[in-house]
Amino acid sequence: MVTRMERLFGRPKEKIRRNAPITSLAFVSVDLELTGLNEKRDAIVSIGAVKMTGGRILLSDFFYRLINPNIPFRGPSVTIHGITPSDVHASDGMETVVREFIDFCGDDVIIGHCVEIDMAFLGRDIRKLTGRRFRNKSVDTLSVYKWLLSRNYYNMDNTLTKNSSLYEIAKYFSIPVEISHNAIMDAYITAQLFQRFIPALQCCGSQQIGDLLRIGNPSKGGVIVSGEFSNF
Amino acid sequence: MSLYGTSFSRGCVVVILDEVVLFLRKVPPFQFLSDRALKGAIKGIVSEFYPKGSVIATVGGPGDEYLFVIRKGGAKRSLYREGEETLVDYRGEGEVIGYLSLFGEDVPWTNITAIDDTICYLLRKDRIKGLIDTDDEARKLFSKSFLHPLNKNAVKDAQNFTYSCGEKILFSTRVGDIAMRNLATAPQDISIREAARLMTQRRTGSLIFLDAAGAPIGIVTDSDLRDKVVSQGRDVNEPVSTVMTSSIHSVDAGDYCYEAVLMMIKNNVHHLIVMKEQRLWGILTNHDLMLLQGTSPLAIVKDIESQSSVNGLIPVSGKINGVYNMLLSDGARAGNVLRIITEINDRLVRKVITLTEEDLSPPPVAYAWIVFGSEGRKEQTFKTDQDNAVIYGDPADELEAQAAHDYFARFSVLVRDNLLKVGFPPCPGNYMASNPIWRQPLKTWKKYAANWTATPSSKAVLNTVTIFDSRTINGDESLLTAFREHLQSHITGNRLLLGNVASLSIKNAPPIGFLKAFVVEKSGEHKDMLNLKVKGVAPIVDLARLFALEKGVGITSTLKRIESLADTHSIVKEYAEELIHAFEFIMLLRIQHQFEKIRRGLPPDNFIRPDKLTNLQKRTVREAFQIISKIQGMVIERYREMIW
Numbered sequence: 001m002v003t004r005m006e007r008l009f010g011r012p013k014e015k016i017r018r019n020a021p022i023t024s025l026a027f028v029s030v031d032l033e034l035t036g037l038n039e040k041r042d043a044i045v046s047i048g049a050v051k052m053t054g055g056r057i058l059l060s061d062f063f064y065r066l067i068n069p070n071i072p073f074r075g076p077s078v079t080i081h082g083i084t085p086s087d088v089h090a091s092d093g094m095e096t097v098v099r100e101f102i103d104f105c106g107d108d109v110i111i112g113h114c115v116e117i118d119m120a121f122l123g124r125d126i127r128k129l130t131g132r133r134f135r136n137k138s139v140d141t142l143s144v145y146k147w148l149l150s151r152n153y154y155n156m157d158n159t160l161t162k163n164s165s166l167y168e169i170a171k172y173f174s175i176p177v178e179i180s181h182n183a184i185m186d187a188y189i190t191a192q193l194f195q196r197f198i199p200a201l202q203c204c205g206s207q208q209i210g211d212l213l214r215i216g217n218p219s220k221g222g223v224i225v226s227g228e229f230s231n232f
Numbered sequence: 233m234s235l236y237g238t239s240f241s242r243g244c245v246v247v248i249l250d251e252v253v254l255f256l257r258k259v260p261p262f263q264f265l266s267d268r269a270l271k272g273a274i275k276g277i278v279s280e281f282y283p284k285g286s287v288i289a290t291v292g293g294p295g296d297e298y299l300f301v302i303r304k305g306g307a308k309r310s311l312y313r314e315g316e317e318t319l320v321d322y323r324g325e326g327e328v329i330g331y332l333s334l335f336g337e338d339v340p341w342t343n344i345t346a347i348d349d350t351i352c353y354l355l356r357k358d359r360i361k362g363l364i365d366t367d368d369e370a371r372k373l374f375s376k377s378f379l380h381p382l383n384k385n386a387v388k389d390a391q392n393f394t395y396s397c398g399e400k401i402l403f404s405t406r407v408g409d410i411a412m413r414n415l416a417t418a419p420q421d422i423s424i425r426e427a428a429r430l431m432t433q434r435r436t437g438s439l440i441f442l443d444a445a446g447a448p449i450g451i452v453t454d455s456d457l458r459d460k461v462v463s464q465g466r467d468v469n470e471p472v473s474t475v476m477t478s479s480i481h482s483v484d485a486g487d488y489c490y491e492a493v494l495m496m497i498k499n500n501v502h503h504l505i506v507m508k509e510q511r512l513w514g515i516l517t518n519h520d521l522m523l524l525q526g527t528s529p530l531a532i533v534k535d536i537e538s539q540s541s542v543n544g545l546i547p548v549s550g551k552i553n554g555v556y557n558m559l560l561s562d563g564a565r566a567g568n569v570l571r572i573i574t575e576i577n578d579r580l581v582r583k584v585i586t587l588t589e590e591d592l593s594p595p596p597v598a599y600a601w602i603v604f605g606s607e608g609r610k611e612q613t614f615k616t617d618q619d620n621a622v623i624y625g626d627p628a629d630e631l632e633a634q635a636a637h638d639y640f641a642r643f644s645v646l647v648r649d650n651l652l653k654v655g656f657p658p659c660p661g662n663y664m665a666s667n668p669i670w671r672q673p674l675k676t677w678k679k680y681a682a683n684w685t686a687t688p689s690s691k692a693v694l695n696t697v698t699i700f701d702s703r704t705i706n707g708d709e710s711l712l713t714a715f716r717e718h719l720q721s722h723i724t725g726n727r728l729l730l731g732n733v734a735s736l737s738i739k740n741a742p743p744i745g746f747l748k749a750f751v752v753e754k755s756g757e758h759k760d761m762l763n764l765k766v767k768g769v770a771p772i773v774d775l776a777r778l779f780a781l782e783k784g785v786g787i788t789s790t791l792k793r794i795e796s797l798a799d800t801h802s803i804v805k806e807y808a809e810e811l812i813h814a815f816e817f818i819m820l821l822r823i824q825h826q827f828e829k830i831r832r833g834l835p836p837d838n839f840i841r842p843d844k845l846t847n848l849q850k851r852t853v854r855e856a857f858q859i860i861s862k863i864q865g866m867v868i869e870r871y872r873e874m875i876w
Contacts, residue, residue, distance in 0.1 A: 050248065053278075056278040056279065056280050056354070057278055057280075059248055059252055059274075059277045059278060059279055060274065060275060060276060062248055174304075188248050192279075192281075195279070195280070196283075196349075198281075199286065200283075
């Protein structure tokens with residue numbers, strides 16, 4: 001838990017032990033619904049998150065808030081996530097939600113599908129509203145997935161590997177996606193995806209948190225050079 | 233975060249836990265928990281993914297603090313002793329691992345390995361233990377589930393099953409199922425003598441006294457009369473209230489029997505009043521419980537044996553479904569369910585026969601009452617048609633022949649009608665002793681055998697295989713043995729006949745056409761359904777019978793046939809285990825399906841919807857079909873030139 005003082009004066013430097021096993025680490029699988037993808041104009045409409053310890057999804061430890069973005073909704077996104085202006089009209093303002101969300105996450109590593117988008121919006125709003133940086137580490141499930149594909153871990157045909165949508169990948173792993181396009185369900189689907197990736201990563205020799213942070217870093221393209229593995 | 237997220241901004245449904253609740257609402261015992269209790273049970277619930285082949289828990293492994301509910305996939309439980317793995321059983325979707333540890337033992341008892349990519353819900357044991365300690369209803373449900381045979385008896389020979397039932401049944405039988413409805417009541421102002429006379433009249437060991445409003449206020453039992461009246465020389469004209477026990481203890485008809493046992497022990501009484509909806513409903517004695525406990529499910533058999541009329545058997549036969557219920561809810565294996573049900577049905581039929589015989593004169597010659605079909609193979613599920621015949625001893629002269637002829641004509645019709653009374657419908661194909669063809673002296677039967685086997689028309693082949701599945705249920709077994717020996721002498725080496733039987737046994741090709749979907753009924757009322765009997769059970773029965781005919785094995789049960797041929801028959805030798813597993817699985821699926829139908833008040837049938845099966849069930853059925861298909865292929869190979 002983060003104390004009030006820490007929140008005021010910035011958090012202590014990360015305490016993640018990079019050589020600890022992945023299965024010991026606390027994660028938060030996060031998904032945002034946005035009014036659009038333009039970081040300059042668009043806003044967060046809802047935040048969904050569920051906690052994990054290693055591969056275990058803590059089903060009763062979740063976070064779901066709708067946010068009143070105070071900006072006009074733009075057409076297409078309404079049809080995607082189904083949240084209409086009247087839904088968010090009476091909901092909490094961004095500042096309350098952001099503070100609750102920071103509390104919820106603590107120092108946990110953020111998991112997300114195309115997590116860089118989520119991190120960008122969260123970072124922007126957190127800085128704007130609290131003046132602090134959102135320093136949590138993050139892991140991108142798409143990058144992990146691509147990395148596993150590059151190791152030929154999954155025997156799948158090429159048409160499948162081209163598709164990087166969360167739902168298509170989830171379907172491949174028989175994760176139910178019926179009730180989706182809402183932040184909490186998408187966060188849950190992402191968590192289930194990540195849950196399946198952990199034993200796969202272990203099989204490919206990536207046992208440690210350091211490996212995961214490298215593999216799940218989209219700016220590194222999810223590719224690392226042989227020899228970087230913890231068990232090499 | 234609070235359960236169901238009370239802090240949500242606006243009416244958002246929290247689908248994550250909803251999904252968990254929805255699923256657990258289909259899983260015993262969670263499905264029976266109150267909403268409040270279920271909420272308590274799933275606090276701190278986590279889900280975990282186990283890839284195929286990975287270990288979920290091990291013997292003596294970290295005393296896991298969780299109970300595992302398989303959400304998806306499947307697991308096998310096995311024991312390792314001296315480096316050898318012994319498979320205990322398979323657990324599929326919706327099944328729970330770790331009950332035993334809820335009740336004391338902290339280490340998982342077996343090694344549990346995922347046999348497929350598996351997702352489990354992990355429920356915190358401390359939560360559930362807390363629930364068990366504080367919630368009566370939950371305790372009952374869990375103690376019942378605990379008796380699911382994942383205890384150590386499961387690995388032992390199936391024979392032990394009936395013994396372990398003795399204790400289990402206390403937890404799975406409700407008081408209302410065994411309590412006596414027929415209870416004697418009287419007003420409390422009568423004398424001791426009048427009370428005793430009433431008890432004698434009603435042949436009851438206890439008398440319940442009611443107040444003016446009809447509420448029970450006291451009880452007098454046989455032992456009260458002995459201890460308080462006779463041994464103390466009390467005047468029998470005194471009012472009965474002087475010896476009546478006025479503290480009466482009651483249980484609800486819906487309570488489980490173990491609660492009744494506890495109450496009897498606690499209050500040192502032998503009689504309990506049974507209430508239903510606050511009304512006097514019946515009486516339960518420790519004798520009833522002893523019967524239940526000591527011999528069950530043979531308690532019902534005792535009940536059968538104690539009847540002195542066919543009409544008395546009618547209510548007893550109605551209780552047989554209760555035995556199914558108990559066996560299935562305890563997770564018995566198909567082989568065991570069949571064995572126990574066969575035993576009970578046998579007793580019922582035998583009792584009907586002996587009662588009918590008592591009503592007539594003794595038979596002029598010895599006879600064997602034989603049954604065939606599923607009854608003959610000891611594979612009856614829910615009550616099926618009558619399939620029976622009589623072989624009687626060869627009469628010494630004309631006179632005796634006529635007497636025997638007349639006697640068995642009357643006798644077989646009476647038995648048929650009495651069997652109908654207790655719930656066995658007549659055979660539509662008229663394969664019954666009431667049909668003169670099927671009640672004959674031994675010498676005629678021997679002629680039948682010779683005729684059927686010499687010119688195997690399709691009717692003759694059908695007769696041969698039908699009678700080959702017969703066993704004696706009452707009377708002189710040696711008559712059937714003599715006939716079977718004769719029949720076998722005509723079968724051994726009779727390639728023509730065996731070829732005909734072989735073609736019969738490959739007629740029903742199991743549906744394995746598609747990789748994922750089953751080939752199912754293509755039209756009619758049961759479109760898109762799978763006929764388990766025709767496509768699953770019958771092919772295995774037919775194959776086992778063919779192999780038994782080849783080797784002259786006299787056993788009739790399909791499982792026993794396979795077991796006994798495992799050393800001698802070249803095909804069975806290789807596939808015995810798979811065949812047994814396949815047969816057991818399909819049978820269990822069928823029994824469960826039929827029982828479900830009966831429970832919903834529908835006639836039992838054999839049609840299941842493949843899309844309603846869990847993935848694990850689908851795969852197991854598919855594997856069963858593959859095995860059948862493979863062996864049918866071998867039969868075709870073996871009898872190639874004979875098969876038409």
